[in-house]
Amino acid sequence: MSRLPITKTPKVYVGGAFIRSESARTFPLKDAAGNFFANIPQCTRKDLRNAVEAAAKAGPGWAKRTAYNRGQILYRLGEMIEARAGELADAIRLGGASEAAAAKEVAATVDRLVYYAGWCDKYEQVLGNVNPVASAHFNFTVTEPMGVVGVIAPDEAPLLALVSLIAPAITSGNTVVALASSTQPYPAILLGEMLATSDLPGGVVNVLTGFRKEIVPTFATHTHLRAVSGVANAEERKALKLGAAESVKRTHLLKAEDKTDWLAASAQSLYAIRDTLEFKTTWHPIGA
Amino acid sequence: MSGKSSQAAFARLFDEVGTVDSVGVEERVAKYTTRSIKKAAKVQGLKLAASMIDLTTLEGKDTPGKVASLCQKALHPHDGLDVPQVAAVCVYPSMVRHARKALGHDTGVRIASVATAFPSGQAPLKTRLAEVKAAVADGADEIDMVINRGAFLAGEFAEVQDEIAAVVTACGDATLKVILEVSELETYDNIRAASFLAMRVIRENDFIKTSTGKTSLNATLGNNQVMIEAIRDYYLDTGIAIAMKPAGGIRTAKQALQFLIAVKETLGDAWLTNARYRFGASSLLNDVLRQLEKEKTGAYQAPYYFTEATESY
Numbered sequence: 319m320s321r322l323p324i325t326k327t328p329k330v331y332v333g334g335a336f337i338r339s340e341s342a343r344t345f346p347l348k349d350a351a352g353n354f355f356a357n358i359p360q361c362t363r364k365d366l367r368n369a370v371e372a373a374a375k376a377g378p379g380w381a382k383r384t385a386y387n388r389g390q391i392l393y394r395l396g397e398m399i400e401a402r403a404g405e406l407a408d409a410i411r412l413g414g415a416s417e418a419a420a421a422k423e424v425a426a427t428v429d430r431l432v433y434y435a436g437w438c439d440k441y442e443q444v445l446g447n448v449n450p451v452a453s454a455h456f457n458f459t460v461t462e463p464m465g466v467v468g469v470i471a472p473d474e475a476p477l478l479a480l481v482s483l484i485a486p487a488i489t490s491g492n493t494v495v496a497l498a499s500s501t502q503p504y505p506a507i508l509l510g511e512m513l514a515t516s517d518l519p520g521g522v523v524n525v526l527t528g529f530r531k532e533i534v535p536t537f538a539t540h541t542h543l544r545a546v547s548g549v550a551n552a553e554e555r556k557a558l559k560l561g562a563a564e565s566v567k568r569t570h571l572l573k574a575e576d577k578t579d580w581l582a583a584s585a586q587s588l589y590a591i592r593d594t595l596e597f598k599t600t601w602h603p604i605g606a
Numbered sequence: 607m608s609g610k611s612s613q614a615a616f617a618r619l620f621d622e623v624g625t626v627d628s629v630g631v632e633e634r635v636a637k638y639t640t641r642s643i644k645k646a647a648k649v650q651g652l653k654l655a656a657s658m659i660d661l662t663t664l665e666g667k668d669t670p671g672k673v674a675s676l677c678q679k680a681l682h683p684h685d686g687l688d689v690p691q692v693a694a695v696c697v698y699p700s701m702v703r704h705a706r707k708a709l710g711h712d713t714g715v716r717i718a719s720v721a722t723a724f725p726s727g728q729a730p731l732k733t734r735l736a737e738v739k740a741a742v743a744d745g746a747d748e749i750d751m752v753i754n755r756g757a758f759l760a761g762e763f764a765e766v767q768d769e770i771a772a773v774v775t776a777c778g779d780a781t782l783k784v785i786l787e788v789s790e791l792e793t794y795d796n797i798r799a800a801s802f803l804a805m806r807v808i809r810e811n812d813f814i815k816t817s818t819g820k821t822s823l824n825a826t827l828g829n830n831q832v833m834i835e836a837i838r839d840y841y842l843d844t845g846i847a848i849a850m851k852p853a854g855g856i857r858t859a860k861q862a863l864q865f866l867i868a869v870k871e872t873l874g875d876a877w878l879t880n881a882r883y884r885f886g887a888s889s890l891l892n893d894v895l896r897q898l899e900k901e902k903t904g905a906y907q908a909p910y911y912f913t914e915a916t917e918s919y
Contacts, residue, residue, distance in 0.1 A: 363906075367906050370906070374909075536906065539904065539905035539906070540905065540906040541905055541906065541907050541908045541911065542906065542907070542908035542909070561905075564905070565905060
């Protein structure tokens with residue numbers, strides 16, 4: 319007896335729940351051979367707004383977790399991905415990647431999470447300071463997470479690049495609203511399912527799918543986003559920087575025209591963690 | 607009073623004022639959330655909502671300073687947005703004179719005070735009436751009272767009405783708002799019945815109000831609908847217009863617009879004024895300001911761009 323196929327409805331992971339776009343729109347995703355694969359949520363600026371609300375709500379709780387606990391949770395996310403590596407590799411192969419390249423990307427993604435998991439309780443020792451001052455003060459600089467960070471992922475390395483942009487931001491206690499690749503969104507949909515089972519509190523990472531043209535301008539203007547990091551073309555960079563100037567947010571934008579090698583060791587760095595930190599310097603009087 | 611006679615009392619009252627089709631009400635109010643209100647209509651609706659807010663702080667930790675800053679916010683919600691002043695500030699009786707000092711006498715913002723042993727109402731009637739008189743003497747323009755839910759649920763309707771009538775007298779010229787505390791009335795039928803009991807003893811333009819904001823379930827579109835339909839039916843019967851105040855749980859501009867839609871479609875434009883409809887809310891004003899700023903600039907706003915919201919409703 320033949321069985322009807324049970325196909326999965328792709329949904330995006332926002333605020334700890336799997337949702338469709340508020341607009342109810344979807345766009346068809348085709349595999350590299352041009353065959354229909356699935357309908358992907360076509361998120362809107364309102365979905366971005368809702369995701370930012372969710373991220374803002376999750377922020378204080380996440381930042382209050384101990385650094386050690388954040389490290390454990392990031393490592394756990396790596397474990398979740400490792401366990402479903404085959405499925406993720408298949409998702410990456412939809413875009414035409416070879417079997418070996420897809421497996422390599424998934425392995426590098428897990429390694430990247432482990433890398434940042436390790437940094438969780440160590441970056442403060444490296445980036446924080448006791449500053450020498452010429453008075454009777456104990457002067458020290460400590461770091462604080464910025465708040466809600468926007469992430470705009472490129473189309474190449476749809477899983478690895480996305481995770482490479484999200485991980486350094488959440489390492490320090492920021493929360494993230496990410497826009498996945500428009501052409502290869504399926505790995506990001508699967509990543510949402512792993513985020514949901516990784517002990518990461520709902521709302522800490524929110525992943526949207528959709529068209530850059532519709533959503534990137536709102537990343538630029540939304541005043542609640544404290545920073546935007548990602549990959550953008552010249553036109554998007556201009557819009558993002560203008561919007562960021564208006565709303566006083568930080569931007570870390572890689573040029574889409576420079577092909578970034580996401581597999582390289584240079585794609586992970588302590589400085590990527592620093593990019594979404596605020597530094598606070600305190601003068602504490604030393605008793606005479 | 608035995609259970610049986612209270613049942614009989616409820617049966618008589620329901621027979622008199624009618625019961626509520628609860629499935630119909632839920633269905634009706636679900637439709638209100640599907641209206642699309644954008645751009646100019648949205649701005650107009652948000653400004654109307656702002657003008658209807660009873661900006662509230664009802665906490666044990668209230669201080670004269672906190673009330674003074676609440677009053678400042680009531681007078682000047684935000685710069686550069688052309689937002690009207692809110693309708694009133696709502697405070698505990700001990701804070702009324704501090705609110706009067708902060709607002710002055712020549713002001714469009716009224717002072718409402720919860721009295722009658724808010725939120726439980728569990729004090730002797732004499733004490734409750736004295737509290738009302740003291741609040742009015744201190745300068746309250748409006749009194750928010752709670753009904754005796756215990757007496758209502760026991761079917762002792764005359765006692766409920768007598769107490770409300772006594773408070774009406776104690777109010778003098780002050781407007782009265784009668785809090786039914788819908789979460790403790792349990793059914794839509796009871797909410798409708800309690801609305802009628804209250805409306806029959808209060809004056810034109812006095813209010814009936816959903817909740818104290820101190821229980822788990824507060825104003826919902828469903829409760830609001832039952833009460834405004836009671837107001838409509840009472841008005842069609844008697845020609846007396848009673849005002850309405852949902853309170854508690856209305857935190858977003860979107861919710862406020864949905865309540866206004868309910869009012870417009872049930873009671874009509876005559877109730878779309880702060881003399882006849884109010885929102886008891888503390889954080890709603892900030893969200894309204896946030897949405898107005900978004901309409902003006904096109905950019906979604908961070909909540910911390912606005913002065914701190916009070917957090918009691």
